[in-house]
Amino acid sequence: xxxxxxxxxxxxxxxxxxxxxxxxxxxxxxxxxxxxxxxxxxxxxxxxxxxxxxxxxxxxxxxxxxxxxxxxxxxxxxxxxxxxxxxxxxxxxxxxxxxxxxxxxxxxxxxxxxxxxxxxxxxxxxxxxxxxxxxxxxxxxxxxxxxxxxxxxxxxxxxxxxxxxxxxxxxxxxxxxxxxxxxxxxxxxxxxxxxxxxxxxxxxxxxxxxxxxxxxxxxxxxxxxxxxxxxxxxxxxxxxxx
Ligand SMILES: Nc1ncnc2c1ncn2[C@@H]1O[C@H](COP(=O)(O)OP(=O)(O)OP(=O)(O)O)[C@@H](O)[C@H]1O
Ligand SMILES: [Mg+2]
Numbered sequence: 001x002x003x004x005x006x007x008x009x010x011x012x013x014x015x016x017x018x019x020x021x022x023x024x025x026x027x028x029x030x031x032x033x034x035x036x037x038x039x040x041x042x043x044x045x046x047x048x049x050x051x052x053x054x055x056x057x058x059x060x061x062x063x064x065x066x067x068x069x070x071x072x073x074x075x076x077x078x079x080x081x082x083x084x085x086x087x088x089x090x091x092x093x094x095x096x097x098x099x100x101x102x103x104x105x106x107x108x109x110x111x112x113x114x115x116x117x118x119x120x121x122x123x124x125x126x127x128x129x130x131x132x133x134x135x136x137x138x139x140x141x142x143x144x145x146x147x148x149x150x151x152x153x154x155x156x157x158x159x160x161x162x163x164x165x166x167x168x169x170x171x172x173x174x175x176x177x178x179x180x181x182x183x184x185x186x187x188x189x190x191x192x193x194x195x196x197x198x199x200x201x202x203x204x205x206x207x208x209x210x211x212x213x214x215x216x217x218x219x220x221x222x223x224x225x226x227x228x229x230x231x232x233x234x235x236x237x238x239x240x241x242x
Contacts, residue, residue, distance in 0.1 A: 001026040001049065001167055001199065003073075005059035008044055014229055019044050020236045024218070028064065028166065031193050031200040033210045034237070036220040041235040042203035043098050046169050049201060050095040051085045065092040065166040090118055094160030098171035098203075100152045102144040108155050109140040115163040130158040133188055135181065150177040157185060161192050168192060170202045174209070182206070186213060217241045 006021040019041040026032070026049075034042045047053035054077050055061070061074040065088070076084045094115070095101075102111050112127045131137040134154040136147075144152050153176050160168055168189060174182035186202075186209060193200045204210060210217055220235040 001063050003058060003061040005057070006048070006055045006061065007057045008041075008048060008053070008055050010044070011230070014231065016227070016230050016232045017041065017044075018232060018234045019048075020234060020238075021045065022236070022238050024237070026167065026199045026201060028199055029193055029197045031190060031202075032216040032218055032240075034201065034203040035205070035207065035210070035217045036235070036237075037222075039233075040220045040222060041237070043171055045237065046095070046097075046171050046201065046203055049167070050093055050169050051089045052095070054081060063088060063092065063167070090115065091163070092166040094163065094165035094168045096153070096156045096160045096168075096170040096173050098175075100144075100156045102152060102156055102159070104144055106143070107140065108136065108142050108144065108147070111144065111155060112140075112158045112162050115159060115165075119163055121163060126162055127158070130161055130188075131155075134158050134185065150181065153177060154181070154185065157188070161188070164192075164196050164198070166196070166198055168198055168200045170200070172203050172205070174204065174206060182209065 002025045003021065004023045008019040010017045034045060036042055048055055051073065058074050063071045063073055071088055109127060112130060131140055134157060136151055136154050139147055139151055153173060157170065157173055170189060174185050177185060189200050192198055218237050219239040219241060220237045221239060223234040225232050
């Protein structure tokens with residue numbers, strides 16, 4: 001995935017937040033982390049990368065999911081977006097939203113299996129394998145409401161990986177789990193990247209772990225100014241640190 005000159009504004013009660021990404025390239029098989037303080041736009045950017053939220057303006061935005069498959073996301077959004085983006089999202093993306101996003105009415109097993117089922121992929125043991133790796137194999141028959149927050153987060157991660165997507169996006173995937181589980185979760189995400197040539201983008205505050213894993217980090221610069229009665233907070237994601 002690659003994009004340039006992207007902006008997205010959100011205004012509420014006299015405060016405008018403006019996300020700005022001059023240039024971003026997520027190579028196939030690559031991984032990096034979005035860092036930055038709370039409110040700096042990490043989730044806003046992940047929603048855009050997940051093709052779930054439309055940029056206000058963007059010069060180029062392409063998804064290069066397979067060797068001979070390149071989709072012009074900017075053009076698809078310009079033409080209305082949602083219908084044409086839905087199949088791309090279902091096939092090529094795996095998204096772990098900050099709040100998990102599991103379906104309350106589906107059992108854990110069916111939540112994890114859903115992306116495969118929607119694509120017509122066979123029931124080949126992937127669900128059990130991922131649940132085992134993430135330590136939720138004994139929770140498969142439950143509904144999400146009967147799980148701890150950290151268990152729900154791990155189920156959401158299994159669901160994001162189940163269909164072998166080209167790009168995995170995870171919003172603070174280790175925020176609610178113990179350090180040992182956090183290590184497993186990050187290891188699994190990166191293993192997936194290596195095995196499938198999938199790219200991984202995580203939002204995380206866990207700088208020490210990111211550094212240990214050698215993940216490049218993208219940091220925002222925050223600029224504040226007043227525009228009449230409105231306070232404008234601009235977050236520019238342009239600083240890569242190794
Ligand atoms: N619906 C909305 N309307 C207006 N502003 C919004 C809306 N949702 C979020 N914002 C603003 O957008 C900015 C970015 O929010 P975002 O959730 O992307 O931050 P974040 O970096 O993910 O924070 P955190 O680390 O707390 O998850 C925030 O300053 C927030 O106040
Ligand atoms: Mg967030």
